[in-house]
Amino acid sequence: MLKIYNTLTRSKETFTPRIAGKVGLYVCGMTVYDYCHVGHARVMVVFDTVVRYLRYLDYDVTYVRNITDIDDKIIHRANENGESIEALTARFIDAMHEDERALAVLPPDIEPRATSSIHDIIAMIEKLITNEFAYVGTNGDVFYAVDKFKNYGQLSGKNTDDLQAGERVDVDLAKRNPMDFVLWKMAKEGEPFWESPWGNGRPGWHIECSAMSTCCLGNSFDIHGGGMDLQFPHHENEIAQSEGATGEKFVNLWMHNGFVRINEEKMSKSLGNFFTVREVLKQYSPEVVRLFILSSHYRSPLNYSDEQLNSAKAKLTGFYIALRDFDYAIMKDSVNSKLTGDYNANVPYIDDTEYKTRFERAMNDDFNTPIALSVLFDVAKELNKAKKSAPEKAEALAYTLQYLGNILGLLQENPDDYFKRVVAISDSIGISDNIEVSISNPIIDKQVQERIDAKKAKNWALADQIRDELKAKNVILEDSPDGTTRWRRE
């Protein structure tokens, strides 16, 4: 039985979809004026894992994640760059999709854009005015009257009396109440605009998500997610807007993921202490980044450091070492069925014992990926033990490892590719610069053969020298008892 922590009630709740077997999930996506940083990667990976697991549980999931492609920052950045807004956002939308693919994040089912939803946004604002939740301010902007919505502050646990509006930001005098927020913003000279009953302008930030989520998923839906920082005011405002317009309960369950931190401080654009996904991918493989993210619970803070990334890399190498020597092609078939829908009846035996149960128990407990991963480590250990003593069992465990790994979006590579890849995955989709490969695979094979010959001649000095030279080029050799040698890149 799946339990999920609901920010609205501040407790773990048994997940019960509105319609049996179906889940509507909306996640607040990116504002596309810059490259995604590791914090964005966390949202992508966390909710991708949520979706994968829900699908694994046989829910029919509709996953919606929006793109904010019009707002102040975008306008400013386009002006700075001297490029059109369309060109800027198209560029960063492409970049975002590249980052996603690299991180094995499955695309959302629907990816609505603010600029394609203007009609729905205007309709919702009109509804809010009709229902007397919104008014036109003295400057022509349309505002939401916060005091008209009785539950305002429920999600974030805030009492409007305690909020110090205007403490750090000048209160807009056009508002009736300092807490009120803008729904429709009148266009200034030179700004992009859309026609509306209130004049030429553009939507406020919060309204787009209310419009897009209810349009895609209905007035009420199951789960709404995003980063912790969106809890207030963004999600609070979404509730006020949606429920004010529809009169129906907006969302049953709110999920918020924790921040990525650097040196005990939030990674954020405004602090400037962020690493972009593509920067990180020059140094670490996407799968390492994904494993790093899933190593901590999604609601906990996640500290970004080389030490942590290196540790994730060592763990991943350990998994692939356990997985090598098995027929990858067969495993691949066995693994994909449930998540892709291409069910293969000929899949090999999948160990169906305690590991799967333990894994599911962990994931059922609010997507506890650290514990789920610890189950995978246990599988890997038993698999390594079984390799010599019980080959059939080992094979079944290898399937299990890949099968469970797939639910987390991990361990889907051919181990040979993982260890011998010359070009980073990120290169193949155009993200990063070429990673310097100081030696090609054929040359490695040749040197390894020379070393085998040297070993046969008991020329240990030469054998060691070749091994050291390869080690210097990040190629690790492993001798087997049968006289063969295999190698892997580090």
Place this chain on the structure above:
RNA sequence: GGCUGCGUAGCAAAUCGGUUAUGCAGUGGCCUGCAAAGCCAUCUAGAGCGGUUCGACUCCGCUCGCAGCCUCCA
């Protein structure tokens, strides 16, 4: 000032009122020509002070420390 959340061994990270978490790193061993990988063994815990309890890392209270939100932010 208001409101959240957190403080676990060298590092990271969970569970749990009484039983080995797990991984990385370290140490000792097996294996190996030597390594590597793997396996076996092993050292480091639960911020501080009280309380509840037969028994608390786990529940409650207080103190200290850290982070976040109250402004755009994932």
